Amino acid sequence: MPRDLQEILAIAQSIGWGAAAILLDAQQTSFSIEQAGESPVTTADLAANQYILDNLQAALGVQDFAYLSEETFKSQPIADRLDRPWVWIIDPLDGTKDFINRTGEYAVHIALAHQGRPVLAIVACPEKDKLYYATLGGGAFVETRESETFHSQPVKVSTKNQPEELTIVASRSHRDDRFNQLMQQFPCKDQRQVGSVGGKIAAIVEQQADVYISLSGKSAPKDWDFAAPELILTEAGGKFTHFDGSPLHYNQEDVSQWGGILVSNGQCHEALCDRAVSLLAAIDQSQPF
Structure with a gap:
C-alpha cells in the first residue's frame, strides 16, 4: 500500500464533499450541456471531474496511482492505467440525465481499486447532503453534516429473505x-x-x-x-x-x-x-x- 488507507480515505471524503458542493452550486446557478445524446455531458460534470483529479493528484501524486475517469479516459493512453496495481476510478457525476432533469437523484463516485478490485469507496449524494464511504474489511458508513460538524454511522442492508x-x-x-x-x-x-x-x-x-x-x-x-x-x-x-x-x-x-x-x-x-x-x-x- 503506497500510503495508509485511513489517511487516503480522509482525503477522498474531503474531495467527495467538495465535488458535491460543485454540483449543488451548478444546480442552483447554471450549467450548460456540452454533449447531448444518450450519454450527455454538462459543464458540471467537467468541473467536478477537474476538481477531483486536481485534488487527488495534488495530495497523492501520479507515481503510485493511476487514474481512470469517465470524462478523460478516451483521451488517456491505455498504458497509463492498464497493469497499474493502484487505480482511482472516478465518475464525477453519475446520473447526468437526472442532473439535467433536476430530479435530485445523482451522485459522485470515487473508488480506489487494487489489482482490479475496489478497496476504498466514496459515493456522495449532494441533494441529500450524505456521503457514503467504505474500506475493504472496514464496513460501510454514511456521513452527514450539520454546519461544520460531521457525523458518521454504519449502514447495513436489510435481512428480508423472501x-x-x-x-x-x-x-x-x-x-x-x-x-x-x-x-x-x-x-x-x-x-x-x-x-x-x-x-x-x-x-x-x-x-x-x-x-x-x-x-x-x-x-x-x-x-x-x-x-x-x-x-x-x-x-x-x-x-x-x-x-x-x-x-x-x-x-x-x-x-x-x-x-x-x-x-x-x-x-x-x-x-x-x-x-x-x-x-x-x-x-x-x-x-x-
Missing part, C-alpha cells in the same frame, strides 16, 4: 424491451425507480430497497458506474456479482461491464441470479430473429 418481499430499484432510462420483460416477470413485485447507480445502492444500504439488476444491451455500464457503489454495498453486507456469481473486475482493457449483474441484500442472491438467467433464456428464445 424474494416476493424484496423491493427492486431500477433506472428510468437505460431500459430496453428485454430488460422490461425481465422486470415484469421477476419475483420482486415491489419496484421503484431511482436515478444513478450510487443512488440505487444508497437506497439498498438504507434499507429502502433490496435488489438492483443491470442488464447490458447495445451498451453497458462502465467501471466508474459500479466500482464505488459495489464496495459500499458489499461492506454493508450485500452481494454484487455477475449472474453466474463471479466477481466484477475493474481497470481492464474494456471498461464496459457486459452481461447481467445482480445486486442484493445477499439473503437469496444465488436464487435470484438463477431466476434471472432462466427468465432471460425464455425471453431470448421467444424473440424473433
Whole structure:
C-alpha cells in the first residue's frame, strides 16, 4: 500500500464533499450541456471531474496511482492505467440525465481499486447532503453534516429473505424491451425507480430497497458506474456479482461491464441470479430473429 488507507480515505471524503458542493452550486446557478445524446455531458460534470483529479493528484501524486475517469479516459493512453496495481476510478457525476432533469437523484463516485478490485469507496449524494464511504474489511458508513460538524454511522442492508418481499430499484432510462420483460416477470413485485447507480445502492444500504439488476444491451455500464457503489454495498453486507456469481473486475482493457449483474441484500442472491438467467433464456428464445 503506497500510503495508509485511513489517511487516503480522509482525503477522498474531503474531495467527495467538495465535488458535491460543485454540483449543488451548478444546480442552483447554471450549467450548460456540452454533449447531448444518450450519454450527455454538462459543464458540471467537467468541473467536478477537474476538481477531483486536481485534488487527488495534488495530495497523492501520479507515481503510485493511476487514474481512470469517465470524462478523460478516451483521451488517456491505455498504458497509463492498464497493469497499474493502484487505480482511482472516478465518475464525477453519475446520473447526468437526472442532473439535467433536476430530479435530485445523482451522485459522485470515487473508488480506489487494487489489482482490479475496489478497496476504498466514496459515493456522495449532494441533494441529500450524505456521503457514503467504505474500506475493504472496514464496513460501510454514511456521513452527514450539520454546519461544520460531521457525523458518521454504519449502514447495513436489510435481512428480508423472501424474494416476493424484496423491493427492486431500477433506472428510468437505460431500459430496453428485454430488460422490461425481465422486470415484469421477476419475483420482486415491489419496484421503484431511482436515478444513478450510487443512488440505487444508497437506497439498498438504507434499507429502502433490496435488489438492483443491470442488464447490458447495445451498451453497458462502465467501471466508474459500479466500482464505488459495489464496495459500499458489499461492506454493508450485500452481494454484487455477475449472474453466474463471479466477481466484477475493474481497470481492464474494456471498461464496459457486459452481461447481467445482480445486486442484493445477499439473503437469496444465488436464487435470484438463477431466476434471472432462466427468465432471460425464455425471453431470448421467444424473440424473433
